[in-house]
Amino acid sequence: MFDYTTVREAVETGKLKKIEAIVQEAVDAGAEPVEILGAMVETMGVVGDKFQRNEIFVPEMLVSALTMKKGVGVLKPLLAGDDVTSMGKFILGTVAGDLHDIGKNLVGLMVESAGFEVIDLGVDVPAEKFVEAIRDTPDCHVVGVSALLTTTMEAMKQTVEAITAAGLRSQVKIMVGGAPITPEFAASIGADAYTPDAGAAAVVAKELAAQ
Ligand code: B12
Numbered sequence: 001m002f003d004y005t006t007v008r009e010a011v012e013t014g015k016l017k018k019i020e021a022i023v024q025e026a027v028d029a030g031a032e033p034v035e036i037l038g039a040m041v042e043t044m045g046v047v048g049d050k051f052q053r054n055e056i057f058v059p060e061m062l063v064s065a066l067t068m069k070k071g072v073g074v075l076k077p078l079l080a081g082d083d084v085t086s087m088g089k090f091i092l093g094t095v096a097g098d099l100h101d102i103g104k105n106l107v108g109l110m111v112e113s114a115g116f117e118v119i120d121l122g123v124d125v126p127a128e129k130f131v132e133a134i135r136d137t138p139d140c141h142v143v144g145v146s147a148l149l150t151t152t153m154e155a156m157k158q159t160v161e162a163i164t165a166a167g168l169r170s171q172v173k174i175m176v177g178g179a180p181i182t183p184e185f186a187a188s189i190g191a192d193a194y195t196p197d198a199g200a201a202a203v204v205a206k207e208l209a210a211q
Contacts (some may be wrong), residue, residue, distance in 0.1 A: 002031035006037035007071070011043040012050075014063030016070065023074040033078040034199070037106075040068050041197075042108060044102065048179075061127035065102055071200075072106070073202035080113045087114060087209050089140040090202055091133050092170075093121035100148035106198040114202040116142070116209075127155070127162035134168045141171065142205050147178040156181070157189040164190070177201060 010022045011017075011098055026036050047064045050056045090111050094104050101123045108118045119137060134140060143163070147156045156176055163169055173192040175187075186194035192208060195201045 002026060002029060002035070002064060003170070004031070004036070007036060007039050008043045008046075011040050011064055011068050011071065012046055014060065014067045016063060016067050018075050019067045019071045023071045027074070027078065031074045037072065037075055037079065041072055041106075042069060062092060068102055069105075069168050072102075072109075079109060087116045087206060088142070089119055089137050090116035090144060090205060091119045091121065091130065091137060091140050092144040092146070093125035093130060094123040094146045094148070095152050095159055095177075096124055096126045097155055098147055098149050098152040099123045099145070100178070103148065103198070104144075104146040107146065107177065107201045110198040110202040111144065111205050114206050127159040130159050131162050131166045131168065134163060134172055135166065141173060141209050143172045144174065144175045144177070144201065144205070147176070147181060150180045153180055153185065160189050160191060172210065175201060175204060175208065 006022055007026055010019050015022070023036060027033065044064065047056070047061055051061050092104060092108050094101055108120050112118045119133060119140070121133055130143065130145070134143065145156055145159055147153055160174055163174065164174065175193045175195065176191040177195055181194055183194045193204050195204050
């Protein structure tokens with residue numbers, strides 16, 4: 001089994017200049033791209049824990065995030081599948097007040113690999129922007145909403161409410177996710193699905209689109 005220590009350390013300590021070479025080395029050594037990604041995702045959890053214990057601060061957390069993004073860049077072509085079936089459009093965004101996008105971007109990447117055309121609205125997306133995008137995209141049947149902060153879970157609820165209030169709820173299935181989100185919370189706000197990670201998101205998106 002491949003030893004991911006170097007990959008983990010690079011993300012944890014923000015080796016921005018070296019990460020691409022380190023990830024490439026892992027690939028060349030035969031490590032599975034999904035496993036390299038998994039090691040990086042896990043490390044972001046370690047980074048978050050260190051932040052919580054005041055051992056590191058926002059700038060360090062940001063450098064780790066940028067490092068992970070660069071590392072994902074190397075894996076992107078290897079993770080993207082060759083699924084040519086068109087599953088339609090998938091609108092994706094991180095809710096208002098929330099700037100976290102690594103998880104959302106991974107969801108976008110996996111969903112795209114599953115055959116969807118992803119319309120990424122970015123981060124800090126107001127509920128109205130989701131509504132507008134759905135209205136402007138009648139062939140979109142699945143929407144993905146991400147939130148990483150407990151304080152922005154409310155914005156996720158408001159996003160589902162705004163889509164319903166706009167009369168668009170029957171057009172789309174809504175998937176939600178992000179570290180603080182639980183299946184119970186997803187159900188309580190009327191979302192159609194929750195998945196804990198991007199791989200499962202792609203599988204569930206396909207199921208929802210087929211309904
Ligand atoms: C990197 C990071 C940052 C970076 C973000 C950079 C970026 N471009 O994304 C920066 C430095 C900007 C940042 C800022 C802040 N952060 Co921050 N951050 C993190 C950290 C360390 C990693 C997040 C991450 O990228 N994880 C890796 C990805 C791959 O995992 P993921 O996002 O969970 O996504 C996966 C799943 O959740 C799921 N998923 C995600 N979205 C979706 C969507 C759908 C539809 C589906 C189906 C699935 C799904 O699939 C993904 C892939 O498998 C987390 C720690 C943690 N444990 O989450 C803290 C964390 C989320 N941040 C935290 C905090 C407090 C903040 C700040 C408030 C700090 C501050 N004082 O300023 C600010 C808030 C800024 C804002 N308004 O958003 C806290 C939140 C605590 C809480 N209870 O709310 C955490 C938990 C750290 C901690 N332990 O204290 N942060």
